[in-house]
Amino acid sequence: MLLKIESLTKRFGGLVAVDGIDMKVEAGSIVGIVGPNGAGKTTLFNLMSGQLKPTSGRITFEGVDITGSKPFRIARLGMGRTFQNTSLFDRLPLKINMAIARRMRTQSGFFDSLVPLREREEEADVARRAGEALEFVGLAGSAESIAGSLPQIAKKRLAVGMALVGEPKLVLLDEPTGGVGAGDISGMIELICQIKDRGVAVCVIEHKMRMVMGLSDRIVVLNFGRKIACGTPEEVSGDPEVIKAYLGSGYSA
Amino acid sequence: MLDSVSLEVMSGELVCLLGANGAGKSTLMRTIAGLVKPSGGTIILDCEDITGLKAERIVRRGVALCPENRHLFPRLPVKKNLSLGAYAKHFNVKVMEECYDFAYELFPVLRERGEQLAGTLSGGEQQMLAIARALMSKPQLLLLDEPSLGLAPLVVESIREKIVQIVAAGTTVLLSEQNAGIALSISSRGYVMESGRVVLEGDSESLGSDPEVKKAYLGI
Amino acid sequence: MATRKVVALLVVTLMIGGLIATCTSCGDTGPKEVVIGLTAPLSGGGAQYGTDCQRGIEMAIEDINKDGGVKIGDDSYDVKLSSLDDRAEPEQGVSNATRLATDDGAKIIFCPVATVIFPLLDINEKKDEEFLILAYTSIEMVTDEGNELIVMPPPPFTVYTKLFTKLAMQQGWTRMAMVQTTGAYGDAWAKGMGLAWQTAGGTITDHARADYYTETDFVPFLNKALASSPDVLLIGGPSQPTALVVEQAKSLGFEGGFIVMDQAKIDGMAGQIGMDKMENCIGVAPVEAPFPATPVFAERYKKKYNEQVTWESAINYTAMILLKDAMESAKSVEDPMAIRKAVPGVLPMSGDEFPVTLDGIENKGLMHMPSAITMVKNGEYTLSSDLIYWWKEKD
Amino acid sequence: MSYFFQQLVNGIMLGSVYSLVALGLTLIFGILGVAHFAHGHFYMLGAFLVFFLSVSFGVPYWAALVIAVAVFCLVGVGIEFVYRPVRDKSDINAFIVAIGMLLVIEEAVRAVWGTGNRRITNPYPQVLKFAGITLELQRLIVIGAAIVLIVLLHLFIKRTRMGSAIEAVAQDREGAALVGISVNRVSILTFSVATGLAAAAAALAAPLAFIAPDMANTLVLKAFVIIVLGGLGSIKGAILGGYLLGVMEALAIAYISPAYKDVWAFAALILILAIKPNGLFGGRD
Amino acid sequence: MTAENLRKYGVFIAALAVACFLPYIGISKFMLNVIIYAGIFSIATMSLNIIMGYTGQVSLAQGAFYGIGAYGLAILTNKAGLNFWMAMLLACLITAFVGLLIGLLAFRTKGPYFIIVTLCFNFIVYVVIKNWDWLSGGVRGQKITGPELFAGREARYYLVLGFVLLTLFIMWRISRSLEGLGFMAVRDNEPLADALGINITYTKIVAFMISCFLAGLAGCLGALHTGYLSPTSAHYLLSFNFIIYLLVGGAGTLYGPIVGTFTVYLALEFMKGIGEYRFMIFGIILILVVIYFPRGIVGGLKSLWKKVAGSRQAEEGA
Secondary structure (H helix, E strand, C coil): CCEEEEEEEEEECCEEEEEEEEEEECCCCEEEEECCCCCCHHHHHHHHCCCCCCCEEEEEECCEECCCCCHHHHHHHCEEECCCCCCCCCCCEHHHHHHHHHHHHCCCCHHHHHCCCHHHHHHHHHHHHHHHHHHHCCCHHHCCCEHHHCCHHHHHHHHHHHHHHCCCCEEEEECCCCCCCHHHHHHHHHHHHHHHHCCCEEEEECCCHHHHHHHCCEEEEEECCEEEEEECHHHHHCCHHHHHHHHCCCCCC | CCCCCCCCCCCCCEEEEECCCCCCHHHHHHHHHCCCCCCCCCCEECCEECCCCCHHHHHHHCEEEECCCCCCCCCCEHHHHHHHHCHHHCCCHHHHHHHHHHHHHHCHHHHHCCCCEHHHCCHHHHHHHHHHHHHCCCCCEEEEECCCCCCCHHHHHHHHHHHHHHHHCCCEEEEEECCHHHHHHHCCEEEEEECCEEEEEEEHHHHHHCHHHHHHHHCC | CHHHHHHHHHHHHHHHHHHHHHHHHCCCCCCCEEEEEEEECCCECCHHHHHHHHHHHHHHHHHHHHCCCEEECCEEEEEEEEEEECCCCHHHHHHHHHHHHHCCCCCEEEECCHHHHHHHHHHCCCCCCCCEEEECCCCHHHHCCCCCCEEECCCCCHHHHHHHHHHHHHCCCCEEEEEEECCHHHHHHHHHHHHHHHHCCCEEEEEEEECCCCCCCCHHHHHHHHCCCCCEEEEECCHHHHHHHHHHHHHCCCCCEEEECCCCCHHHHHHHHCHHHHCCEEEECCCCCCCCCHHHHHHHHHHHHCCCCCHHHHHHHHHHHHHHHHHHHHCCCCCHHHHHHHHHHHCCECCCCCCCCECEECCCCEEECCECEEEEECCEEECCCCCECHHHHCC | CHHHHHHHHHHHHHHHHHHHHHHHHHHHHHHHCCCCCCHHHHHHHHHHHHHHHHHHCCCCHHHHHHHHHHHHHHHHHHHHHHHHHHCCCCHHHHHHHHHHHHHHHHHHHHHHHCCECECCCCCCCCEEEECCEEEEHHHHHHHHHHHHHHHHHHHHHHHCHHHHHHHHHHHCHHHHHHCCCCHHHHHHHHHHHHHHHHHHHHHHHHHHCCECCCCCHHHHHHHHHHHHHCCCCCHHHHHHHHHHHHHHHHHHHHHCCCCCCCHHHHHHHHHHHHHCCCCCCCCCC | CCHHHHHHHHHHHHHHHHHHHHHHCCCCHHHHHHHHHHHHHHHHHHHHHHHHHHCCCCCCCHHHHHHHHHHHHHHHHHCCCCCHHHHHHHHHHHHHHHHHHHHHHHCCCCHHHHHHHHHHHHHHHHHHHHHCHHHHCHHHCEECCCCHHHCCHHHHHHHHHHHHHHHHHHHHHHHCCHHHHHHHHHHHCHHHHHHCCCCHHHHHHHHHHHHHHHHHHHHHHHHHHHCEECHHHHCHHHHHHHHHHHHHHCCCCCCHHHHHHHHHHHHHHHHHHHCCHHHHHHHHHHHHHHHHCCCHHHHHHHHHHHHHHHHHHHHHHC
16 A cells, blocks of 8 residues: 555644545555545645644555655655645746756765766756656756746646656645646646556546546545545445535535 | 636626636636736726726725635734724714624624634634625625635535525625535526636526536536 | 836936046045044044044144145145044954055054054054054053054053052042943953052952943943942043943942043043032043143134043144154155154153143153043042153152 | 842833834834834934934923924835835845835934934933932833833724724735725834834933934844744734843843843844744744 | 857956956055955855855844854964964854754744844854953954965955855856755745755755855955954844845846945945945945845846847847
């Protein structure tokens, strides 16, 4: 089992954002996490990747207990992620963005920069990896562009590439198609499938049910911080509680 | 963020705005309220052009926004939050009393919590306070941005009822919601937004039965 | 925004351009000139002190130039004073002196603060950049370092410590607290005074150091000193802050006496806070008392600056005249060593003609100037007409 | 023991000045996020204005004080306009603007009043003695007047419309805009009140010590320490912090060392922030 | 050499050529003095650029580290009797070590809190140096004797020039190394850098230590050149100066610190003729620069160049 979450809980003051969630991610699979706004999906991601410390519960990644570890340690263990608001190094060129994302796999320190022996090799390696990753996400042509000037879809693609360039075993994608035009969605779906093909497991938060249904091996549905359903897309879409959560109790159709 | 959006709200109506995260609903609301300047187009209120006016002027004209993350004054008591809601209007004591009464009638819990600091209220109470504060300026048009966000089902239900009451009391409401079921069940008309554009509009019943809407929100 | 940016750019360029223009235009050179340098505190707590020194030199230079300048052979040189502010900070003083010596070509630099003089001793004998230090301080140590380019006109403070101690003990005061100014001057004084006091059988109840050049309120220091219930306080730095110390001590209910280090002048302090508050202060005698020519100078000074004359002005005035004589005698305005060597030849300068008497000079640069002390009693200066020829009593 | 009380009273006097200066600073920082590093220089300028009025023009002390406060309320409006272009930019830009401002002020004062220290005649030099404490009347007046000003400010903020607007903007700028408060106007008002307070503090404390162009350099540092300790933007924190620092400093002088009197506050701050990175009483992040 | 390279390095090579012969083109001793100081301060400003320009942490303690370096050198040579070069290296290492200690404390805070913590630290260092007579010589300060070789002003000029070039080289290497990538990541987006596996605290502390080491180096050179040391060398106003130099030159650019330091420092020295009014005018210029040219001279020139080049290309294309 790649990632295992056991009765994970997070409280903010009085609010229980994530409430006793159990969940598993198998190596090389795609898990979709869905739920209405405020259901605790992003909080769950932040707990998994270390941005937030859980109130209680346990997270193990490849058998290593990572509960409460710092984000950079979790990232080095092999968990990459993107952010909902597509966080990038906006002022820097794409290739530098990629290089930074690859930095954690290099050893060179300050003294290596002065006497660049080991650094030379690593720099070449970083450049090659960055080029490959840009190629993979389809941005090879704009390696010199400034990240902040990209259109939304390219930003999302860059973010995915940056999550991948550090050779993770699992990537968490927070709304990879949020704010993206309808025409660009299929490309993103394809990209996610390609990630799976590389043997990397994917956890994806998405609102577009249609997309998640087609993509995921398993789906976890959250509402008010609780897991209300879990299973294959078919199992989940028939669940009455899911329909209720999505349409609201007032929906009488 | 917004791409030539056109929409109309008639006096006394409850119109809902549907769409996923990042579809541009909040930006639209904030633009109407004057927090964001539009790069083109016009906003007309009661036959008067209010495009590009500052937020404080728009409140004075009778448009109040109850924003997505509420933006209460957390270290001020509930009552002070309410009284600040009427800041722009310079009401006299009598009118203020009426406003308080209306707010308390709608949300009796706020009367009990009058001296409590807004930041210490529960999520549902905070949402109620945010709506009540917006109502304090006696707006003609109330913009409600995602009032059900992160609230428990029971609370959502009660908020839904309150919105109906507010409309019944004569205030026009533009409601933005992800929770399509709730929104469509109480509104007369609706717009569906996607990527900063309005892609669908119509009366609520037809929207509710539209296969596209069902698909978009349920994936069924 | 774009137009504003252009306007801003224009303003900035115009300002910088204007500045450079004014600066380059002011560098004109007139007839032959000899530049005298001064680095002194001209701001903060020492501003008054530094300005007083500056005024003395300025008056002397005026007199010299009116008289036809420094005459060497057929040439005559106009004297010009170039002063820089060092806020009594050594580093600033060093930078000023370097600037004066290299940029203005000053061969003589006046400096009235011991803390600054010490580092100047490290740089004034550098080849091609030598300058003579006119050290207006009473810390004899500055002449002990074997530097050949220094002249120190005021009497060393050790002249005063024993006399002050004796006078204070006569009043029945035995417990002394010290609130001295920080820096070489204050440290040396406090050490010397402490030694004299304890030798005479007195006790030292508290010892605090306050920066007289930068502090604006001495109450915190005084509170601590007064808590040790002393009979007398040793205080001193520039006159202006020292006067504030006296005033604040009295406002805290202190009724004992004050021993005032020689940098602060009793008459200068009285000018600040009034004679009535100066009761029981022991210090250097007021400037008008000792020498016959002093009152004449005082009159002139008052006319020119509308202020009471101070020792700072009187001594620096005399020193400047002395240096002019030395330059003429050495037949050089360029060689500080020759000027220094010519000094003994033009002495003595008599108090009948000049505001102070300069009787002689020792090899290491210490000059012989008689002095007098005073104590304020019932609103009057006492003892101030008794001149002390201290060098004659030395063993 | 009387020495202890003597120092305590001195500490409270010191704390009164600190509080008044820190209050203005915390209002400005809390509301606009501007690190108004030149605040101390307006304190200094206030002292010089009182000097100018009372010594050069013979205006009675209290009249000079009132005029100074009034003038500086107006000056505050001007300061706001200088900061406006950098208000929403990074912290350091506003900081550099502040440095530019203080250079201009300090040199202007030097140009007008010279570089030396100046004194204002103490209007109330009478010495009071009670319970073993000796005190100039003026020091007592500083303490009293500071309390009056703090109470007035409290009433202004809690009881008036403008006051609530200030609080609203401090707590949620967008929320304030939504209820129809003009952030710009509140910003102007805040600078005006804060600068007026600084001038009042200066006018009160000026007769007790020298006034000099660089008198406020450490003061403004201490004020920053106070508002960070008290939680940025917290009015209560600024008042408490001010008095705390004043008393702490006076006692440190008495029982530790006067030479290091300015150090303790800063050392304490570093330690507190190392343990609680967002200040003693929280505050904005 | 291609045109591209010529543009890139041409100015640098020309400046270097002038710098090599500067003492012999007939400038006054005073002028040379000013240039030496500007060189020393530009090392300090470059050191600030590492932590502020590249790593995004606004430190107001650079004056303290300048002072610690200078005093370290003085104490090690005067009290411990160490060889000058040994003492200088050790002094810089000590400065870096103090930077480590302070960094461990200060980097727990962020934004305005970090600024205030570093400022407080600087103030403490200043007061301690001023009052700790036994160690520092107190207000009186102490003398520093350098090696005989550098007794002359010209020799010191070349020494400083050498160190300026060395520092510039270090900056250049950092700005394009893997380590530098980490710095920039922390500067531009801390949470993202953290999520990408970069140890934020470690990166900040490494940057801070390098920065302190170089600030200490500048302090040593300053002390050597003045030949004398007093507490002013650790004053927090020095930190303000460095920040002003950096912002005027352009934070986060390679040549910005040098350009800024020389522009401001030399301009202020030239303006000495009009007395203290210069600070008034300087203050106004500073405000205008920060408001309208927030990226400094070098940053501004860069974007100007881009605009010019861009419009030229557009014309050619049309």
